[in-house]
Amino acid sequence: xxxxxxxxxxxxxxxxxxxxxxxxxxxxxxxxxxxxxxxxxxxxxxxxxxxxxxxxxxxxxxxxxxxxxxxxxxxxxxxxxxxxxxxxxxxxxxxxxxxxxxxxxxxxxxxxxxx
Numbered sequence: 001x002x003x004x005x006x007x008x009x010x011x012x013x014x015x016x017x018x019x020x021x022x023x024x025x026x027x028x029x030x031x032x033x034x035x036x037x038x039x040x041x042x043x044x045x046x047x048x049x050x051x052x053x054x055x056x057x058x059x060x061x062x063x064x065x066x067x068x069x070x071x072x073x074x075x076x077x078x079x080x081x082x083x084x085x086x087x088x089x090x091x092x093x094x095x096x097x098x099x100x101x102x103x104x105x106x107x108x109x110x111x112x113x114x115x
Contacts, residue, residue: 018110019103019106019107019110022039022043022106022110023046023106025043026043026046026047031043031044036064036109037056037057037059037060037065038056038057038060038064038065038067038068038105038109039106039109039110040053040056041053041054041056041057041065041068041069041072042068042071042102042105042106042109044056045068045071045072045075045102046102050072050075050076053068053072054069054072057069057072063088063089063090063091064089064109064112066085066086066088066089067085067086067089067091067105068105069085069088069089070082070083070084070085070086070088070089070091070093070094071094071098071101071102071105073085074093074094074098074101075098079093
């Protein structure tokens with residue numbers, strides 16, 4: 001079953017071996033084991049649970065969480081709040097489609113954890 005295999009993926013990131021694996025994991029009932037909080041938030045956002053995703057990043061410090069936080073507010077249409085969080089993340093405000101930004105953030109966070 002997909003959920004069982006995804007939730008035990010080995011990786012230096014402790015939870016997602018690649019962007020493709022991470023995207024496939026969204027079909028499971030819960031995020032991959034030991035996934036870092038910003039990626040957990042992206043996972044829940046992909047599942048359509050904005051509130052859960054937002055709660056995760058609200059409890060986190062740092063640029064990665066701020067970047068995901070910005071994405072979440074952009075997705076809900078609150079561009080002023082998103083702008084604040086992009087500045088906190090030291091990232092330019094995204095202009096690409098939301099799906100493309102989700103991919104960009106996920107790939108960057110997975111890549112950081114592999115180094």
